[in-house]
Amino acid sequence: METEFAERTYFDEKFSFIKSSNDLTGKASLGIDGHCLEELVNTFESSCIKFSDYGLKYVSYLAEMCSTTRNHTSEALKMTVLFAC
Secondary structure, eight states: OHHHHHHHHHHHHHHHHHHHHHTOOSOOOSOOOHHHHHHHHHHHHHHTOOOOTTGGGGHHHHHHHHHHOTTSOHHHHHHHHHHHO
16 A cells, blocks of 8 residues: 555656646647657656556646647657656
């Protein structure tokens, strides 16, 4: 039980930072860049922690980053994720 609580807290804290630094709502548009999303998910999982069932709810923030920040390079978006970790 403590491990699950710690994992949830970890996801909440990391995505609180990502959300606030990118002014995200968690609602991605229909025009999601699948390649960008895959890169951000892989970056998060290799640098932070693998997504759990609980953590999957935050993938929408990564998808929103890919769909609303077209003026940023994928490297800049990955750096945001890395900085959160």
